[in-house]
Amino acid sequence: NAGVMQNPRHLVRRRGQEARLRCSPMKGHSHVYWYRQLPEEGLKFMVYLQKENIIDESGMPKERFSAEFPKEGPSILRIQQVVRGDSAAYFCASSPEGNTEAFFGQGTRLTVV
């Protein structure tokens, strides 16, 4: 059973471009979480999704950020018109129904130049 897969591992974008981060949860996991980690800081919750539904997006910035978890395919975190302050590591975690343990992916390190 492969772990949580995130791609790309590293992403460089110029200011104003769009960034798309992908997360494939572990097999059998229906819950996906996205967290952001700024340099030298802890992880901050962004959004929680189940298949085709956003359940809790209380940690998402109001503008430019969106997330989805379609019926088929990976979960996508999309950042439009990136700014330097978006540079961070973005981690996805997944868990099965009813279980508390969250398994993290390797993260996508976004650098905005």
Added chain:
Amino acid sequence: GENVEQHPSTLSVQEGDSAVIKCTYSDSASNYFPWYKQELGKRPQLIIDIRSNVGEKKDQRIAVTLNKTAKHFSLHITETQPEDSAVYFCAASTFSGGYNKLIFGAGTRLAVHP
């Protein structure tokens, strides 16, 4: 909302010594407290967790204690080794509504010197 504070921010010990990291949380409804280890450039990995119905849990050289009255929990690492060097994060969550939203502390950078 929930807030988790973690101390110290850095910790330096000699190999073989013990290391203790402490966290406090604000939401008395929190009922799940995991600890993650993160090596440079890598994913956070769960090393131990404790639920609110237990006061202490141990796994080899690692132990976690929970004081629900005081709303604090601690990670204890005994007989530290250089490979224990990493950043350690505590987290708290209120497992409700079928999901587990983790609120993390700011992290403790542990350095174990040979």
